[in-house]
Amino acid sequence: MSLPVKKKVITFFKKKIDENTLKQKKHFFLSFAYFIESFNTYRRIKSFVYNLIENDQYSYKKYFDFFMIIVILTSVTLLVIDVKHHIPVWIDEFDFYFVTSIFILEYLARMWVYSDIHKIIIDEYEESRFFDKRLSFFRLFWKIFQNKWGYISSLSAIIDLIAILPSYRGIRILRVLILFRAFKMLRYTKSLNGFIYVLKNKKFELITLLTLVAFFIFIAGIMLYVFEGDNKNPNIHNLFDAFYWALITISTVGYGDIAPVTPEGRMETMVIVIIGIGLIAFGTSLIVASFNERMSVLREEKVIVNVSRKKSLIVICGYGLLGRLVAKGLQKEGLDFIIIDKDEHLISQAFNSGYNTICTDASQGEIFGKLGIEKRISHVLCLTSDDIQNAFIAINVKSLNEKVHVTVRCSDEEIAQKMEFAHIDQVIMPEEIAGMMSAVYAGEPVAFEVLLSIIEEKEKTQIDEIAITKGSFLEHKTIGDVHFDNYRLILLGIFTSKDNGKTLGEFLFNPSDDYYLHVGDRLVCIGYSTAIANLKKRM
Amino acid sequence: MVDKKNIFLFGYGNFGRQLYKNLFLAGHNIKVLTATAESIVNAQEDKVDLIQINIKRNDDILSLNIDQENDMLYCAMSKTANNLFLVLTLRALFPYADIIAISNSLENTRKLKYAGANSVIDLYEATSRRLINILTKPAVTKAIDEIIYKQNNLKMAEVIIPPRSFLVGMYIKDISFKSMGVVLVAIIDKESEHELVFTDQRLSQQLEAGETLVVVSKIDDLKIFKDLVHSETHPLVSH
Incomplete structure (x- = not known):
């Protein structure tokens, strides 16, 4: 039942209670329950x-x-x-x-x-x-x-x-x-919980092992009692002593307070010591293997706790050639992100690069729930090399929370069209980008070089955007008033604001000097990184 | 608007297809050459004429009549090894040709450059750069789209200053580019050909003949500006 409906039902019943059931004995509990509910x-x-x-x-x-x-x-x-x-x-x-x-x-x-x-x-x-x-x-x-x-x-x-x-x-x-x-x-203490987990996880194997141990102790104890129990060994008074000896021997602890004295007893000891070594090795390997399995789970929990402190999180699905470059770039920009991939080998590479990683299938809802899709995740980038898989992940994310911005990498134009139909925010095609760049190169090679060096930030000159915030000194000024020359900046154009600055509006190239700047407008400037930083600081 | 060029496109896989599409839209003359069966199917689907060659045979390539002074050679084979070999072959045959190659990693970019490509477009590098820019600088990304990629009124272009232009000897700060509807982004020296000098560092420097101005402008204004650059008198001088 949805909440408002439930509330209505509750108020309805509340009235009913007031009218009819007040006389009944249980009215007190009921009205108390409804009181607590509200x-x-x-x-x-x-x-x-x-x-x-x-x-x-x-x-x-x-x-x-x-x-x-x-x-x-x-x-x-x-x-x-x-x-x-x-x-x-x-x-x-x-x-x-x-x-x-x-x-x-x-x-x-x-x-x-x-x-x-x-x-x-x-x-x-x-x-x-x-x-x-x-x-x-x-x-x-x-x-x-x-x-x-x-x-x-x-x-x-x-x-x-x-x-x-x-x-x-x-x-x-x-x-x-x-x-x-x-x-x-x-x-x-969480780490101790890991041990309980191991016990639970390997329940069957451990029970098998314990049954085996119990069986050997039973046999060995009775055997020794038969061999040496009739006063041949002064330390063995009863069957309990014999079982005690069997356990101490089979566990390879061997205190020596009770030791066999007859040749039969010693023969028996030799056999059960060898069996004991085998059983202990089996038990140890069992627990170690289980801990290893547990380690990856513990690591994942740690990663989730790590990212749960972040306010906004970008999820990269797929750590292939592209995912790698994007992760590196985001790291440089200082943005918080997490990498998800199915491939353990790729994930361990990402982990070794110091990123937050989780090895799981991103086309399932569970992981996004754990990461907090409702509040934390701002962007999801689907960058695996498989178009269909990317589409699968994107639709998974969108079905969980429509507001998350999803970008899909895609190589096939037909699939790209379908993605747009599924309301995916952005479809990016590496081949298309290369194609567009090549076309520019064919037309204007020099302009292309300039552009490339600005975009790739190889030179000190950068292209950046500056948003006009409320109360900043640029608000209500005209372009002519600002004198971008003095800031050593080239103003390329302005994006007007739409929906209170949330989305970009129209691009005004080279706006005239009498254009008034409004809150939410974004200036696109070219200049030295220090010059851009200077203007941003003044804002 | 743009000078029409003869372009030889090697390979018609995923990359080649997109290259063809964009180059075709820009209005260039394109010859598609390929060696693999997959490319032939692609080309038939798109109704593109293509010439089959064997890149291992020099005769095949020489018979294409490539004019290495003017034509552009795009290497977009799907297999990196083929692409690398192709670049090597073309460079050996045409020492002065303009060769552009597509690469899919930093590793291959290095190899392709070494093999002799003038320019290498790194597929994933460019894509990741774009993805990150969308996240961090959305307005910049959109502005670049408007100026560079979209087939619209805006354009980034290069304009060479002719020897007798009125601009020769003038200071940048004295020229009102803005009133001409032009934004001057960079100047490239004729001597240090590959060094880009951005205008913000050189406001008080004189322009020389042979330098290349990189400007952004609307197409109509650009035409006027190009004519203007050729004029010998001062048509517009601001203070």
Whole structure:
């Protein structure tokens, strides 16, 4: 349901509530739910809390994380000191009241932002209206409970809850649970999350490995017990000792507190040590490989965090011959950009050049969502060597946000026409540009050289544009008043402003001296870079 | 407007096609020469007459009757290796010809220049420059389009000062180009032929015969200006 419609529905139901349901018992919850739904400050506070504790992109989250880590470390340090030293009562009380209340607050806050209760109430109510049923209290609470149970039963929430428990000082063993507070730190440090990811990602392989290890320990332990358990080995008293020995041996740790004494036992040891080496190598390679896979994801996340600080971002899709040159040029101009390409090899080249890169398919919407297509991306340049692929990317971007300026590189004229039909802002054809330049060269070779050296900025002389801003000293002056000669600039022409300076209007070549300058007009000047800079500074 | 030139265009792939289109629009006489089958299909589609040659055989090229003093040679073969070899061959056969080559990277530009091309148009360099200019200097890009590329009233042109012109010996700052509808962009010395001197650095310098003025102007005004340059008396002098 779109927002305005929803609002109308809400006000409609609000009235209904006022008229009919006020007498009913549940009216309080309902009107409260509707009140919250329409209460902006509540929503703002909730989204702030959400950002603070859950949103990695939010700039203040790191302060919250840092604060929590300090609190946890304090608590754990107190646990360690408490082993041999006496801790003053006030510190103990600090640990009890302050740390615990922070943890409880955090737990509740996370549960709060996990979902919106008032929405559930409203949905249930609207549904019951729709089917003309009575709204059942029990059903409502069951729904809410089910919803929040999703949070309560999650692993991190369980760790959080256990971390609160040690506050009950009655049972000593509970003190060890303080270490669960250390587990909580996983939440606040991203790199540690990588490890959990690995465990999840390689679940099948790791379970296979563990089953194998368990199997070998089982066999080896029983074997040794049979060989040496009957008082031949004074260190093996029971089956547990034998299993303990098997694990220590198979893991190649080999403490030596229990060692086989019979030839059969030693033979067995030799076999399981070799098996052990194999299993460890397997396990290590598994985890390393998984970390490598994870590395590229972590790198991408870092890139996205990097660019999320930028106000305006240019996306270059395709890092071929053209993409490379454009990236270099944009770097020189000091503009913020990011390179997307499917080819890992090209992306690693771009990465080595120090650019922000992401290796993914730009014809999919996901990446643009992550980069913030709604607010951050100003331009998308589709520069792969494949026309069809460029068209695909361009249409993908336009379908996500029509306002983004999209430029497509294209070699085929027919495809170029189709692009214009799809409202692509700019189609650029390298062959056409070369063709136009060649034609100019054939007509006026010298003029062409001049132009080329100005455009390519090989000489100190440049061609640049200067916009007349509001309140600048050029506003309401005539061209004759300005005396461009004194600024050592050649005025080539003026673009009048259209749509309040957003787009370029008509080009007035060599305007007469009595032309009045307006806000939004753009002067196109040729001159020394320092002369241009001088005039810009005066603006 | 422009002097019509005889142009020999080698290659009719993607580049060649666009070159032909633009050169044709500018009104030059173009002869298309090619060696590959793909180009022949392209040319048939566009109904362009083309001559098949083998670039490895000097006789083929010599039989084209190229006048190396006046004609222009455009090398736009699709394959870089062919293009490079072509430039080398043409330079060896015609030491004074004006050879223009199309390149697709800085790397190849260097090689083509070494092989003897007078001017190299770097496809991607030009495109990327344009892309960046659209982003950073939209007005400049549009102005250049208006002046250079669009087939409209505006033009950038070169005007040589004849020996007995009234301009000889005058100071630039004393000449009211503006009232003639002309913007003077650069002056090229006859001695240091390739050195471009932009007018903003030389306001107080005297003009000499044989120097080339690079101007931007409307086509009608340009004609008047060219006639004016040839006149020996001072028709218009401002202070």
